[in-house]
Amino acid sequence: MTGTLTVIGLGxxxxxxxxxxxxxxxxxxxxxxxxxxxxxxxxxRAGLTRHPSDNRVELDRARHALDLAGTGRRVAVVxxxxxxxFAMAAAVFEALEEARPGWQGVGVSVEPGxxxxxAAAARLGAPLGADFCALSLSDNLKPWDVVxxxxxxxxxxxxxxxxxxxxxxxxxxxxxxxxALAAEIKSEETxxxxxxxxxxxxEGVTVMTLPEAVDRAPSADMATLVLVGATxxxxxxxxxxxxxxxxxxxxxxxx
Amino acid sequence: MTGTLTVIGLGxxxxxxxxxxxxxxxxxxxxxxxxxxxxxxxxxRAGLTRHPSDNRVELDRARHALDLAGTGRRVAVVxxxxxxxFAMAAAVFEALEEARPGWQGVGVSVEPGxxxxxAAAARLGAPLGADFCALSLSDNLKPWDVVxxxxxxxxxxxxxxxxxxxxxxxxxxxxxxxxALAAEIKSEETxxxxxxxxxxxxEGVTVMTLPEAVDRAPSADMATLVLVGATxxxxxxxxxxxxxxxxxxxxxxxx
Numbered sequence: 001m002t003g004t005l006t007v008i009g010l011g012x013x014x015x016x017x018x019x020x021x022x023x024x025x026x027x028x029x030x031x032x033x034x035x036x037x038x039x040x041x042x043x044x045r046a047g048l049t050r051h052p053s054d055n056r057v058e059l060d061r062a063r064h065a066l067d068l069a070g071t072g073r074r075v076a077v078v079x080x081x082x083x084x085x086f087a088m089a090a091a092v093f094e095a096l097e098e099a100r101p102g103w104q105g106v107g108v109s110v111e112p113g114x115x116x117x118x119a120a121a122a123r124l125g126a127p128l129g130a131d132f133c134a135l136s137l138s139d140n141l142k143p144w145d146v147v148x149x150x151x152x153x154x155x156x157x158x159x160x161x162x163x164x165x166x167x168x169x170x171x172x173x174x175x176x177x178x179x180a181l182a183a184e185i186k187s188e189e190t191x192x193x194x195x196x197x198x199x200x201x202x203e204g205v206t207v208m209t210l211p212e213a214v215d216r217a218p219s220a221d222m223a224t225l226v227l228v229g230a231t232x233x234x235x236x237x238x239x240x241x242x243x244x245x246x247x248x249x250x251x252x253x254x255x
Numbered sequence: 256m257t258g259t260l261t262v263i264g265l266g267x268x269x270x271x272x273x274x275x276x277x278x279x280x281x282x283x284x285x286x287x288x289x290x291x292x293x294x295x296x297x298x299x300r301a302g303l304t305r306h307p308s309d310n311r312v313e314l315d316r317a318r319h320a321l322d323l324a325g326t327g328r329r330v331a332v333v334x335x336x337x338x339x340x341f342a343m344a345a346a347v348f349e350a351l352e353e354a355r356p357g358w359q360g361v362g363v364s365v366e367p368g369x370x371x372x373x374a375a376a377a378r379l380g381a382p383l384g385a386d387f388c389a390l391s392l393s394d395n396l397k398p399w400d401v402v403x404x405x406x407x408x409x410x411x412x413x414x415x416x417x418x419x420x421x422x423x424x425x426x427x428x429x430x431x432x433x434x435a436l437a438a439e440i441k442s443e444e445t446x447x448x449x450x451x452x453x454x455x456x457x458e459g460v461t462v463m464t465l466p467e468a469v470d471r472a473p474s475a476d477m478a479t480l481v482l483v484g485a486t487x488x489x490x491x492x493x494x495x496x497x498x499x500x501x502x503x504x505x506x507x508x509x510x
Contacts (some may be wrong), residue, residue: 007381011274012373013463014276015275016274016275016276016279017275017276017367018274018275018276019266019271019272019273019274019369020270020271020272020273020275021269021271021272024271030278031288058504066494068373070494082373082377082386083377083381084373084376084381084382085373085383086383086384086504089380089381089384089501090381090384090385090501090502090503090504091392091504092381093381093384093499093501094382094503094504095490096491096493096494097491099494100416103494104494105495106493106494106495107492107493107494107495107497108493108495108497108499109493110376110377110380110381111377112272112373112374112377113369113373114274114367114369115373118337118339118340118367118368118370119367121339121365121367122337122338122339122344122355122365122366122367123365124363125344125348126338126339126344126345126347126348126365127339128263128339128340128389129339129341129344129345129348130345130391131388131389131390131391131405132388132389133386133387133388133389133409133414133434133446134383134386134387135386135390136385136386141504141505141506142385142505142506142507143506146506146507149412150386150413150414153408153409153411153412154388154409154412154414156407156408157404157405157408157409157488158405159388159405167432170449179474186285192402197410223507236348236351237351238351238361238363239321239325239354239359239360239361239362239363240257240360240362242350242362242363244351244363245285246344246345246348246349247345247398248345248349249341249345249346249349250314250396250397251396251397251398251401252397252401
């Protein structure tokens with residue numbers, strides 16, 4: 001029997017965000033491959049074998065998943081968020097280019113999920129209500145000057161910017177440098193959100209001005225998504241007193 | 256009793272992409288407000304009143320939803336995709352700024368959904384595997400020169416570009432102009448995908464080079480999401496012969 005490999009996104013931590021399509025793919029799987037804490041989110045059941053790995057070996061993990069599928073297993077590679085956004089799907093296709101003989105006939109598919117910026121945006125209000133971008137601050141796989149030049153371009157173009165992978169143990173200063181660059185380009189009134197672990201019990205969401213964000217960069221961690229607002233991004237107080245961050249759809253003069 | 260307003264994203268057409276959180280919010284609603292074809296996706300049940308509207312009156316629709324919530328109703332404003340991405344959530348917060356007396360006490364919340372670019376990307380492979388952005392090509396609410404200058408900035412920065420609202424009856428030429436600009440900036444080998452109605456029975460996904468995309472711009476319609484690849488975006492043939500579009504995580508030289 002020919003095996004299959006499905007790359008699944010579980011969204012933020014809460015199963016309330018798993019799509020029925022992802023749940024069905026998990027139910028059909030014989031083997032789960034992924035970073036240990038993501039696998040721990042999936043309930044145990046008979047006939048389901050787990051292959052946890054640590055977080056820094058994406059390509060090895062992808063090859064291992066293809067090897068398993070090559071023996072006829074139905075493999076689910078489990079990511080948080082959306083597997084196509086700074087997660088496992090690209091690593092699987094990178095591995096697939098090696099076209100190893102043992103993988104003959106294996107079909108690969110991807111199930112989308114709620115990526116961190118969508119979960120954070122919904123919790124905050126609608127900060128992605130106009131044009132926006134998603135940049136990874138990790139310089140593990142791209143030079144830091146590329147990160148900075150891309151950031152400069154999108155800030156100057158006044159897109160809302162979602163910063164993924166802002167901090168890790170090995171990359172402690174990059175978020176501070178990115179926010180300092182933003183402070184050179186944008187006004188002091190620019191709003192920034194740190195959205196940590198949205199959808200999990202330890203969730204925390206904070207909105208501040210850009211100078212405050214520069215000061216508070218050291219408080220962000222690996223579970224934080226950082227949103228830098230556009231010029232128009234603003235706070236509105238709701239009729240129940242709650243505060244919402246949003247970006248109006250309209251830009252500039254009336255067209 | 257104080258009413259509530261929840262803005263819900265149903266993702267692409269297929270209920271397999273509705274999150275349990277969105278389903279629960281629909282089950283708790285007394286009233287549905289939204290564009291008619293989106294409301295038609297929600298099964299009928301006793302006690303659920305529908306308020307369909309056409310597609311070009313977002314702010315009126317948001318006010319109407321707040322008016323209903325102000326009378327104590329539990330209102331769900333229904334969007335396709337994610338409500339925070341070029342959809343109803345920003346319009347609700349824009350309306351909320353008017354702070355009309357009848358809305359006193361109404362709480363507003365947002366439930367995220369699978370936005371079109373995530374659904375399209377999963378179907379194609381992993382084209383959003385590196386830095387990317389989402390731009391609306393509609394010049395109803397922003398000047399066309401802003402659209403073009405943003406597009407120029409993100410193409411020059413080599414982000415993958417997802418183009419929302421590429422075409423409408425009133426905006427027939429904008430996609431052709433955008434792709435012609437892309438052809439000035441990017442090489443002829445740049446890959447472009449037209450992903451139409453992903454997750455619906457009339458789904459159609461096509462990958463082509465940028466010059467072909469310029470020629471085929473008139474074939475796109477309102478249900479099409481257009482993805483313009485980065486320099487590194489490529490096709491890989493899977494071990495089962497299927498073709499996948501993906502963007503490697505790595506950029507440029509080894510860091």
